[in-house]
Amino acid sequence: MQTEYISAFDVVIGVLWRFWPVWVGLILVMGASFTYKKRLGLYGQLFDSGVGIAGVFICLFWLFTAIFASTISPFDPLAQVSVMKDTLPGAIEPVSKLVYYFGGDKLARDVFSRMVYGSQIVLIIAPAATGFALMVGITLGLPAGYYGGKIDTLLSFLANLVLAFPVILLFYLLVTPGIMDTPIPYGMAGLFFLFPIIFFCVLFWTRYKNRPDRLYILLGITLVLGGWIYTGLVFDKDPLHIVHIDPNQLNIFVAVVFASSPGVFRIVRGLTMDIKTRDYVAAAQTRGESPWYIMLWEILPNARGPLIVDACLRIGYTTILLGTLGYFGLGLAPESPDWGTAIKDASRLLRSFIHPALPPTIALMSFVLGLNLLADSLREQSMKD
Amino acid sequence: MFSFIARRIGTILLTMLCLTLVVFFLVNLEPNLKKLAISQTEMHTPADQLESWLVNHGYRQNFFVRYGQWLGVLPKHPITDPATGKTTQRFSFCNDPVEPTFSGVLQGDFGCSTKFKTTVAAKLFPALGATGLLMFWVLAVMVPISLLIGILAGMREGSRTDRVLSVASIASTATPEYVSGVIFTVIFASWLGWLNGSAASASQGITFYNFTLPVITLAIYGIGYIARMTRASMVEVMTQQYIRTARLKGLSFSSVVIKHALRNALIAPFTVIMLQFPWLLTGVVIVEVMFRYQGFGYTLVEAAGNNDIDLLLGCSLVSVFIVLITQLISDVGYAFLNPRIRVQ
Numbered sequence: 001m002q003t004e005y006i007s008a009f010d011v012v013i014g015v016l017w018r019f020w021p022v023w024v025g026l027i028l029v030m031g032a033s034f035t036y037k038k039r040l041g042l043y044g045q046l047f048d049s050g051v052g053i054a055g056v057f058i059c060l061f062w063l064f065t066a067i068f069a070s071t072i073s074p075f076d077p078l079a080q081v082s083v084m085k086d087t088l089p090g091a092i093e094p095v096s097k098l099v100y101y102f103g104g105d106k107l108a109r110d111v112f113s114r115m116v117y118g119s120q121i122v123l124i125i126a127p128a129a130t131g132f133a134l135m136v137g138i139t140l141g142l143p144a145g146y147y148g149g150k151i152d153t154l155l156s157f158l159a160n161l162v163l164a165f166p167v168i169l170l171f172y173l174l175v176t177p178g179i180m181d182t183p184i185p186y187g188m189a190g191l192f193f194l195f196p197i198i199f200f201c202v203l204f205w206t207r208y209k210n211r212p213d214r215l216y217i218l219l220g221i222t223l224v225l226g227g228w229i230y231t232g233l234v235f236d237k238d239p240l241h242i243v244h245i246d247p248n249q250l251n252i253f254v255a256v257v258f259a260s261s262p263g264v265f266r267i268v269r270g271l272t273m274d275i276k277t278r279d280y281v282a283a284a285q286t287r288g289e290s291p292w293y294i295m296l297w298e299i300l301p302n303a304r305g306p307l308i309v310d311a312c313l314r315i316g317y318t319t320i321l322l323g324t325l326g327y328f329g330l331g332l333a334p335e336s337p338d339w340g341t342a343i344k345d346a347s348r349l350l351r352s353f354i355h356p357a358l359p360p361t362i363a364l365m366s367f368v369l370g371l372n373l374l375a376d377s378l379r380e381q382s383m384k385d
Numbered sequence: 386m387f388s389f390i391a392r393r394i395g396t397i398l399l400t401m402l403c404l405t406l407v408v409f410f411l412v413n414l415e416p417n418l419k420k421l422a423i424s425q426t427e428m429h430t431p432a433d434q435l436e437s438w439l440v441n442h443g444y445r446q447n448f449f450v451r452y453g454q455w456l457g458v459l460p461k462h463p464i465t466d467p468a469t470g471k472t473t474q475r476f477s478f479c480n481d482p483v484e485p486t487f488s489g490v491l492q493g494d495f496g497c498s499t500k501f502k503t504t505v506a507a508k509l510f511p512a513l514g515a516t517g518l519l520m521f522w523v524l525a526v527m528v529p530i531s532l533l534i535g536i537l538a539g540m541r542e543g544s545r546t547d548r549v550l551s552v553a554s555i556a557s558t559a560t561p562e563y564v565s566g567v568i569f570t571v572i573f574a575s576w577l578g579w580l581n582g583s584a585a586s587a588s589q590g591i592t593f594y595n596f597t598l599p600v601i602t603l604a605i606y607g608i609g610y611i612a613r614m615t616r617a618s619m620v621e622v623m624t625q626q627y628i629r630t631a632r633l634k635g636l637s638f639s640s641v642v643i644k645h646a647l648r649n650a651l652i653a654p655f656t657v658i659m660l661q662f663p664w665l666l667t668g669v670v671i672v673e674v675m676f677r678y679q680g681f682g683y684t685l686v687e688a689a690g691n692n693d694i695d696l697l698l699g700c701s702l703v704s705v706f707i708v709l710i711t712q713l714i715s716d717v718g719y720a721f722l723n724p725r726i727r728v729q
Contacts, residue, residue, distance in 0.1 A: 051552070157400075164400055166666045166704045168682075172689035173408065178416030320561040327563045327671065328686070340563070347567050347675065354571045361564045369559035376555055 003083065006090045006099055015101050015112070021068040026060055042308075045381045052377035058370025062363075065116055066123040073113035074098045077337040080108045089355050105342075105356040106349060107335075114337040115359040121338040122367065125249070126318040129256040130311055133318075135196045136257065137264025138307075142295040144265070145272025156269070159262035167259055167321065168328070174255040175331040185251045190234045192257050197226035206293040252331040256321055260314060267310055271303040278302075305382040312375035316368040323364050339364045390717065397709045401702065408701045409452050412694045418444055421692045425499055455496060455698065457489020490702070496695030500687055505699040508684060513703065516669055516680035518591065519599060523665065527604040527611065528658060534608070535615020535654065540642055542620045551616065557609030562671040566602040573598060583677050599676045603668050607661050611654055618653035622646045652722045659715030663708045 006014070016023075033056070037044035046052035065072060074096075075081075081093055084104035089111075091100045102111040144152040162170075179185060200222045208215040232243025233250065245253070275281065276299060284294045325331050326340020327347075334341070339360040346357035411417070421444075422435040430438075439445050443462065446454075453459035462485050488494040495505035538550035560568075573580040581595040622628065623646055631641045670682030677683075681700070688696035 157396075161400055161403055163663075164404065164705050164708045165701075166663060166670075166708070168667045168670045169408075169685065169689070169701055169704060172686070173411040176417070178414065178420060179411075181416045182414050184414075316559065323561060323563060324667070324671065328674075343563055343567060347563070347570075350567065350570050350575055354575050357567050357571065361567050365556075365560050365564050368561075369556055372555045372559050373552075376551075 003087055003094075004092045005088065006092065008090065011090045011099075011101055014099055018072050018074065018101070018112075019065070021071050022061060022064040025064040025068075026057065029060055030057065042378070042381060046374070046377055049377055049380070051373050052381070055370050055372075055374030055377055058366055059374055062119050062123060062367045062370070066119040069116050069120050073110070073116040075100075075110040075113040077109065077114045077117040078335055079110075082108050084108045084110075086353055102359045103353075103355045105345065106353075111342075111356050111359050114342055115339070115363050117337040118339045118342060118360060118363065119367075121332075121336065122319055122322060122364075125253060125256070125322060126315050129253055130260065130315045130318050132192055132196065132253075132257045133261040133264050133314065134307070134311060135199050136192055136261040138268050138300065139195050139199050140261075141265040141268025142272055142299065143291075145269040146276055146291060146295050146299070148273075152269070155265070159265045162258065162262045163266075168324065170259055171255055171321075171325055171328070171330055174258065175251055175325060180247055180251060185247075185254050186234060188254045188258060189250055192254060192261075193230050193233055197222065197230065200226070202292055203296050206290060206296055248331050248333065252322070252325060255325075255331070256318055259321065260318060263314070264310070267306065268303065271306060272299055275299045275302050309375050309379045309382070312371050312378060316371035316375075319364065319368050319371075386720075390713070393713050393716070397706075397713065400709060401705055404705050405456075405698060405702060406452060408698055409455065409694075410448070412692060412697055413444075413448065413451075417692045421499065421694065424691055453489075455489050455695070457487055457491035457494070459489075460485040460487050461489070495699045495702075498688070498693050498696040500691040500693040500696065505695050508696065509681075509699050509703065512679065512681045512684040515678065516673070516682065519596075519603070519669065519673075519678065519680060520665065522591075522596065522600045523603045523607075524658075526600055527607050530604070531608040531611035532615055532651070532654060534612040536619055536642070536647065536650070538612065539616035539619025539623065539650070540646075542623065547616075550612070554609035554612040554616075557605050558613070559609075560605060562602055562606055562668045563675065565605045566598070566672060566675045569598055569602055599672045599678055602675075603665065603672045606668060607665065611657055611661065614657040615650065615654045619646065619650040622650040625649075652719065655722060656715045656719050659711045659718065662711040666704050666707065 033040065033044065034047060037047045046056055075093075075098065081095075081104070084091060084093060084100055085108040086106060087100055087104040089101060089103040091103060092098075093100060100110050100112065102115070105111055105114070140155055144155040173179075174185075201219060204215060204218040204222065208218065228238065228240075229243050232238030233245055236244065236247075238244060272295070276294075280302075281294060281298055284298050289298075322338065323340035323343065326336075326338050326342070327344045329341070329344060332338055332341055342360035343357065343364070346353075346360070350357060418439060419435065422438050423430070426435060426438050443451065443454075450459055454461045489496075493506075495509065497503075498505050498508050501508045534550050534554060538547045538554075541547060580598050583595070628641060628645055631645050632638070636644075666682075669680065670685055672678070673680045673682035674686055681703070684696065685700045685704075687693070688700055
């Protein structure tokens with residue numbers, strides 16, 4: 001049976017039409033941001049430059065794509081329709097009459113749907129891993145920079161140790177199927193996921209220790225919420241069965257946090273060493289504030305500018321790392337629709353078919369580009385102040 | 386200065402010791418040893434024979450004893466047949482000793498590659514040579530282009546050239562090797578047919594046809610980053626008083642840029658280029674796998690995929706050494722280039 005195709009023009013129109021929830025979301029958010037940009041602080045200032053608008057646009061585009069993935073994609077990303085094997089872009093699937101907009105791959109799956117669903121994996125893991133890396137880096141970097149001395153020497157040595165590892169070797173050692181049989185990933189997860197809980201507890205304790213009514217509520221919320229997520233993620237024993245993560249995803253997550261937290265540590269340490277010489281820190285010391293209060297409530301808020309910029313860049317970098325993992329087939333399931341795995345599968349067959357390779361590469365590149373543009377524009381805005 | 390370098394070298398040695406211990410621990414995890422035993426014995430070997438293979442080849446000795454043997458502070462023992470008391474080599478394909486000898490990294494013996502059936506040295510050093518060639522060409526392409534872009538962009542901050550080049554360099558930092566590699570292969574190999582999408586033949590001799598794609602793929606990611614650093618440094622220099630003085634003296638803009646600004650603007654990029662090496666190392670792995678070039682990265686992937694313990698240790702030793710030594714060179718070089726910095 002001959003596969004029917006639609007024209008290239010119809011492919012473009014069809015793809016744009018499939019993204020309709022994204023366009024609606026973009027118009028709403030961008031419109032609102034434009035209208036109220038004076039009141040939105042640093043975020044509002046992004047809309048003053050073309051680079052900033054482009055960055056926000058691309059990041060929001062992929063955010064909405066990830067949220068509405070099930071509406072946008074016409075097919076299940078794992079479904080194989082054997083007649084559609086290696087079809088070119090625009091092929092019509094005979095049963096449902098829906099279109100394989102970007103063609104089919106070697107396992108007869110819809111490339112377009114896979115690209116859309118791939119955004120979900122990236123947009124969940126990359127920001128979350130960056131968040132945890134930030135927590136670990138901040139919690140260790142602040143005391144290292146503030147106290148200096150032995151604690152600094154030890155922590156810096158450990159950070160340099162991890163940084164001296166080529167990332168790829170680290171992943172080959174930490175993200176293997178064999179390591180899942182050992183307690184190492186769970187131990188590391190248990191350690192890393194402890195940091196946010198510690199961070200927030202210390203944060204609230206230092207601020208509200210003289211106001212027990214507030215303190216106990218905040219600490220209670222932190223411990224209950226944190227403990228709930230902690231048991232779900234580390235032990236997979238969430239009593240409500242809501243928080244759940246696959247063991248191989250946990251492994252990737254831990255490896256990525258492990259690889260990127262020393263970078264955050266170095267930045268936070270440097271910023272702390274710079275900021276602790278300022279007058280307002282000396283004033284707080286004279287007032288007799290505790291060291292952790294000074295670190296968390298005096299130094300950290302003043303280091304936020306460079307940290308936000310770094311976080312943006314780091315999410316992009318984490319996306320690249322996830323792609324690298326996918327490209328080497330480490331950790332993620334072989335049929336997973338994430339971009340790195342898709343690039344790996346497609347790049348082996350470039351001699352015969354190029355269409356399955358292009359959507360995931362362009363998706364990954366554009367998302368990282370959006371984040372980099374965002375970071376660049378944020379840096380410029382914060383330098384103006 | 387000398388005490389500074391001596392201290393740094395001490396730290397490097399300590400770091401290498403710690404890291405190899407970590408790698409040694411990870412490759413000797415029980416699942417990894419099982420994998421090694423399965424790949425080294427014939428198919429469908431029963432579990433007790435796998436175990437006896439591991440015992441026979443010394444993998445069941447104490448962890449620290451084996452690390453000491455690899456390091457060369459404890460003697461390596463040959464296989465001894467318990468019935469006859471006769472000793473044989475552990476691995477016949479790489480001249481293992483038949484009597485206990487101190488033969489580890491400290492003595493220059495990197496061990497035995499179980500995957501390639503040869504000594505680690507015989508496999509690793511030619512691969513390093515091949516990668517060195519690749520690195521040379523990458524640097525030869527990357528450094529001049531990125532410096533040129535950075536200087537042109539930073540010369541007149543905020544101009545149209547600056548904005549175009551800045552966005553272009555941001556775009557290039559957003560393009561990891563596996564993305565640019567695919568795109569370049571599609572354009573230059575599949576579509577135009579100018580270049581070869583595989584560098585497998587480059588081991589026999591490099592040509593423009595088979596070597597260009599790996600080189601530009603590897604260079605493109607670094608170009609953006611170095612160009613941005615050069616631009617930042619150039620912008621800073623161009624606002625200095627002595628540049629204004631030179632302009633007011635009546636010198637032409639081009640001679641001010643070339644004679645006054647350039648020398649000071651190129652100090653920062655030097656450090657950045659040096660610190661690019663760790664990233665290039667990861668890039669090398671991706672590019673060599675993608676273009677099937679038999680270099681260091683390819684060896685590393687093969688070693689990791691087959692849990693080839695000694696080869697993997699050798700690879701990590703080499704890569705950690707490169708990372709740390711480039712850091713040292715960048716620190717020392719920076720102090721030399723910038724007389725205002727004095728290392729204590």
